[in-house]
Amino acid sequence: MSLDDRIDTATDRRRTAQRAALLDAASEMLMRGGPDAISLRKLASNVGTSTMAVYTAFGGKEGLIAALFEEAFDRLSTAQNSVPRDKEPLVWLANLGRAYRRFALENPSYYALMISVTMPVNETVRHEHPDYSTPPARAISRHSSYQNLLEAIQACVEEGSMPADIHPAMIADAFWATVHGLCSLELAGFYRSADDAGEGFALTCSAVLKGLLTPKGLVKLEALASAGLMA
Amino acid sequence: MSLDDRIDTATDRRRTAQRAALLDAASEMLMRGGPDAISLRKLASNVGTSTMAVYTAFGGKEGLIAALFEEAFDRLSTAQNSVPRDKEPLVWLANLGRAYRRFALENPSYYALMISVTMPVNETVRHEHPDYSTPPARAISRHSSYQNLLEAIQACVEEGSMPADIHPAMIADAFWATVHGLCSLELAGFYRSADDAGEGFALTCSAVLKGLLTPKGLVKLEALASAGLMA
DNA sequence: ACGATGTTATAACTTTGTTATAAAGAACTG
DNA sequence: CAGTTCTTTATAACAAAGTTATAACATCGT
Numbered sequence: 001m002s003l004d005d006r007i008d009t010a011t012d013r014r015r016t017a018q019r020a021a022l023l024d025a026a027s028e029m030l031m032r033g034g035p036d037a038i039s040l041r042k043l044a045s046n047v048g049t050s051t052m053a054v055y056t057a058f059g060g061k062e063g064l065i066a067a068l069f070e071e072a073f074d075r076l077s078t079a080q081n082s083v084p085r086d087k088e089p090l091v092w093l094a095n096l097g098r099a100y101r102r103f104a105l106e107n108p109s110y111y112a113l114m115i116s117v118t119m120p121v122n123e124t125v126r127h128e129h130p131d132y133s134t135p136p137a138r139a140i141s142r143h144s145s146y147q148n149l150l151e152a153i154q155a156c157v158e159e160g161s162m163p164a165d166i167h168p169a170m171i172a173d174a175f176w177a178t179v180h181g182l183c184s185l186e187l188a189g190f191y192r193s194a195d196d197a198g199e200g201f202a203l204t205c206s207a208v209l210k211g212l213l214t215p216k217g218l219v220k221l222e223a224l225a226s227a228g229l230m231a
Numbered sequence: 232m233s234l235d236d237r238i239d240t241a242t243d244r245r246r247t248a249q250r251a252a253l254l255d256a257a258s259e260m261l262m263r264g265g266p267d268a269i270s271l272r273k274l275a276s277n278v279g280t281s282t283m284a285v286y287t288a289f290g291g292k293e294g295l296i297a298a299l300f301e302e303a304f305d306r307l308s309t310a311q312n313s314v315p316r317d318k319e320p321l322v323w324l325a326n327l328g329r330a331y332r333r334f335a336l337e338n339p340s341y342y343a344l345m346i347s348v349t350m351p352v353n354e355t356v357r358h359e360h361p362d363y364s365t366p367p368a369r370a371i372s373r374h375s376s377y378q379n380l381l382e383a384i385q386a387c388v389e390e391g392s393m394p395a396d397i398h399p400a401m402i403a404d405a406f407w408a409t410v411h412g413l414c415s416l417e418l419a420g421f422y423r424s425a426d427d428a429g430e431g432f433a434l435t436c437s438a439v440l441k442g443l444l445t446p447k448g449l450v451k452l453e454a455l456a457s458a459g460l461m462a
Numbered sequence: 463a464c465g466a467t468g469t470t471a472t473a474a475c476t477t478t479g480t481t482a483t484a485a486a487g488a489a490c491t492g
Numbered sequence: 493c494a495g496t497t498c499t500t501t502a503t504a505a506c507a508a509a510g511t512t513a514t515a516a517c518a519t520c521g522t
Contacts, residue, residue: 011468011519018469039509050471051510061510115415116347140421166434173416174435181412184346185404190371203397204405207442208435246500271479281502282479292479463522470517478509486501492494 019057021047026064027071030109035065035116065113072110073143079103080145089155090209090221091229096149097179097205104183111187115180149176161217171212178208206230250288252278257295258302261340266296266347296344303341304374310334311376320386321440321452322460327380328410328436335414342418346411380407392448402443409439437461
């Protein structure tokens with residue numbers, strides 16, 4: 001009998017069910033008032049158990065938030081993976097950017113949670129989650145959502161739309177930083193309206209994209225745009 | 232006797248001194264461990280008074296943080312105003328971006344505090360500070376640091392380097408969002424090294440800048456760059 | 463079926479923000 | 493200068509939250 005073939009026993013099922021129930025309730029509280037609105041006592045009360053459940057399931061509040069953090073990244077990955085891999089890398093890239101924004105707008109609390117880690121403010125997740133402990137938030141590079149972006153960039157480089165003498169990761173970072181900054185400001189309520197925000201998003205993305213292209217890529221972008229494929 | 236000519240009485244002096252002492256100690260605690268590390272009890276203990284002082288001086292913890300928030304924006308304004316108004320708007324603009332980054336790197340906690348408001352997470356300052364209450368964080372547009380940026384953009388438009396058929400504020404937003412995203416990621420420890428971060432910053436800023444320029448502006452940028460003025 | 467293991471409920475402890483209250487101090491008024 | 497009034501402060505009490513200790517409970521493996 002090996003060490004790994006545990007049977008799906010009753011307690012095991014209850015354990016995962018408990019975990020799921022807690023996570024669901026916690027995510028709802030997260031939606032309502034952000035991470036600070038998650039009170040272990042209220043959470044346990046909502047789920048119908050005691051606060052100890054959080055400690056056995058997640059090791060404490062930090063572990064709970066780390067789990068929510070993971071959930072957030074899973075959702076982002078799903079959002080990014082649902083973008084069809086267009087045969088035109090530039091179209092693919094633009095769609096990835098739009099999907100990122102859509103994710104942020106549809107999951108504002110999760111998005112805020114994700115980037116709250118990125119701030120030196122929140123020491124919660126940094127110390128808890130295995131992948132994000134030693135290098136603060138740099139491990140995101142290894143995350144699936146970033147890999148999508150990187151592949152799109154590499155495809156752009158391969159077709160000659162982007163310079164080959166710049167490290168693709170550097171280009172990906174540039175694009176990501178821009179999209180992230182735009183989403184941050186929009187969620188902050190900086191723009192007057194959603195239309196304004198959308199306009200700003202489109203303008204800025206296309207600007208940074210243009211700025212990253214080779215002359216050949218510019219021609220291609222022009223062609224794609226007049227064909228209405230960049231909308 | 233008018234209502235406004237209060238004399239610099241003894242209590243008044245003590246009041247401002249108390250305020251300053253509390254703010255100093257609070258900012259140090261902010262530096263050490265972020266806003267959550269500010270405990271009114273420890274703060275009062277450090278200053279040598281009781282927690283009530285915070286309530287009389289700032290109305291409570293929210294008011295204290297709002298004051299720190301104001302301090303943060305003051306520092307940013309100072310940083311931006313210290314950038315000489317170069318006669319070449321493109322140079323001025325690039326220098327404003329670099330000054331923004333320098334401010335973020337030198338005041339990471341204040342920067343984190345500033346953008347924590349921008350998140351829907353933190354309800355602290357939103358409800359407290361007069362200018363930032365009704366429109367969540369949009370009032371930043373009226374802030375001095377943003378005005379500097381806007382004027383630089385307008386100068387670019389006037390010399391024909393940037394398109395006149397796009398609202399200057401939209402262009403300013405684009406540039407700001409990019410710079411902000413870059414600083415966020417850098418402070419998050421996303422880049423491997425400060426050099427990497429600097430390289431990414433330069434690449435991305437120049438990309439978004441290029442993407443926002445008119446053909447005439449591109450020529451000008453080229454000329455300035457080969458003259459070594461954009462470094 | 464029973465001992466070992468893990469889980470939960472209850473309660474206590476600690477910390478934190480906030481409020482009530484009474485004492486102390488300063489400013490104004492005559 | 494003396495008395496009154498207003499503000500500020502220190503102390504203590506309160507409520508809420510995270511965490512921990514402990515004992516009862518349930519569950520799994522043998």
